[in-house]
Amino acid sequence: MSTSLNALFMILLLSTCSIASANTIKPISSADITADELNQYSFKKVGEAELSVLFWSIYHSSLHSLDGSFIEKQRPIKLEINYLRDIEAADLISKTADEWQQQGLNHANQNIWLEQLKIIWPNIKENDTLTFIVDLQNQSHFLFNQQSIGSISDEDFADHFLAIWLSEKTSRPNLRKKLLGISK
Numbered sequence: 001m002s003t004s005l006n007a008l009f010m011i012l013l014l015s016t017c018s019i020a021s022a023n024t025i026k027p028i029s030s031a032d033i034t035a036d037e038l039n040q041y042s043f044k045k046v047g048e049a050e051l052s053v054l055f056w057s058i059y060h061s062s063l064h065s066l067d068g069s070f071i072e073k074q075r076p077i078k079l080e081i082n083y084l085r086d087i088e089a090a091d092l093i094s095k096t097a098d099e100w101q102q103q104g105l106n107h108a109n110q111n112i113w114l115e116q117l118k119i120i121w122p123n124i125k126e127n128d129t130l131t132f133i134v135d136l137q138n139q140s141h142f143l144f145n146q147q148s149i150g151s152i153s154d155e156d157f158a159d160h161f162l163a164i165w166l167s168e169k170t171s172r173p174n175l176r177k178k179l180l181g182i183s184k
């Protein structure tokens with residue numbers, strides 16, 4: 001009897017893993033898309049902004065599109081963040097979750113995305129750059145210091161992630177305006 005239960009448990013476990021991975025993370029390997037392939041786009045800057053909290057500068061960010069203007073849902077698009085201080089990956093992930101909650105964004109895959117980000121994102125050191133590129137197929141790719149580090153293939157992720165900076169509900173409306181080129 002216990003052999004049958006063990007076999008059933010293994011089948012359920014393997015089924016769950018294959019379902020969860022079908023629409024989630026796709027780590028980039030040398031056989032997958034490279035930083036050079038992602039940088040094939042001729043991006044033009046839409047806007048840029050610096051995030052400061054009290055007296056501390058946290059990061060400098062810039063938004064890029066093919067024509068230098070922003071239209072919601074346009075692809076490809078690139079958000080680049082150059083960090084001006086050390087930040088733990090866990091803190092970035094926590095802040096991502098906080099922003100989604102503050103904006104009232106709720107998606108069935110949010111917890112999966114956060115787990116994927118734990119796999120993809122490294123700890124940040126001063127002067128590191130994290131780049132987010134959404135390609136023409138609405139696939140999300142991360143580069144760390146111009147090296148591919150991972151992708152999330154769930155098409156809904158891109159809009160949720162970009163909303164942190166670009167949504168009208170963002171916690172940083174002045175930063176949003178500067179990124180969108182509304183206020184220089």
